[in-house]
Amino acid sequence: MAVGAHRATFGRESKIRSILEANGGDVYKEVGTVEEELFIHRVKNFPVKEVWSKSIPQNIQALCWKVFLEKVEYSLGCSKPLQPKLSKVVSKKWKGYVEISKSSSYVEIRVWNEVAHSFEKKERKVEWKPPGLNKVKLNFDGSSVGIPGLAGIGGVIRDSSSKVLSMHSGPLGEGDSLKAELLALLKGLKLSKQADLKNLEIEGDSKIVISWTNSRGNAPWIYKHPLREIVSLAKELNASFTWIRRSANGIADSLAKQGVHKQQLFWALL
Template identity: 40%
Template structure:
């Protein structure tokens, strides 16, 4: 990993010294899942966690595969109203963009935030049950991704879902990213199908 220019925080007193940057880089280089994330992004993320600093993220507009050995899980929701009958969907793909599995199903009448949380919850549950590792999870809900990254507090009504997800995440390496809907189109299509299904469905290939 190349040494970046010294990243500057919005708090002038937090601008790192050369020694701090070298120490930070030495620490993150030994963690495999960080090799596709720039040191600048990691440093800024550390500032967000430690000092509750907000940062404008680079939003992904198109789906793209990751480095060899890493998986990508996209999740989404759809509904016929807000609140209204809702469905969830998700898709797991490998570093060549090939489908590993997908899911879609109904979750009853609910609002958009609960539907997005439940889509993430279902996707992470399936991933952990498969005993897989090294995954980037993408969704187009900025709030849910922010809560999964530990920035801010989720509404208390989702305590059950987040407690379970945090427990599951101890067993593997996860990274969460917010993307535009254009980069989440396959999960969106599955979620729209999920609204009309009777039960949760799992797929080894995409449904027609």
């Protein structure tokens, strides 16, 4: 799986392990640039035909993709998570194919072997935690099915007792994942103001966007205007920003993916 995506986009083998880990909750282990974050979103959200290199055998593609999404039948006798064991299976299949066809290099075999063993470390799962007393928490997320492509936003606001106060989901039109993340945050703040919700703890799984809220000078100029609005609203609503792992942002992530396919914004104030 990752070999094709890796070869088509970047020249660094370490990216393969980061991409595979992206689906497990350890999503932004070492991500620190716009390029890297866009790449992870690309592999996470793109359909198979946009990810795979045509030189990889179809059966290898299918098995890799199922391993990546954890959609292989559990009747194989493997316990969760499936990736560690199945990655080794894929590694052996890929190695055998290369030896027979002699159409690939030793580097690709070595990379797959590294991938197979990279999951042996215990995955770090993080759960969502409620905000402090007298505070509310906004979780936001953006989703894009291309670079650029159709994009959507989503967000949910909960109180210190974990009660849902508000949730929203809607389309953005065309844009990349960073634009979607940024506008998802902005929409969440605007709806919070409209609902008269203050003292916000804001969480998102985009390290880049969260860092921009604390250091506007690092953002590309095309994002300066929405970023100024975000900073202004954050001051008005007494909001703070925290980066979280994807595993703790599940509801917002689901709402953002649904938003891609909606015709208009859905907003429920409970």
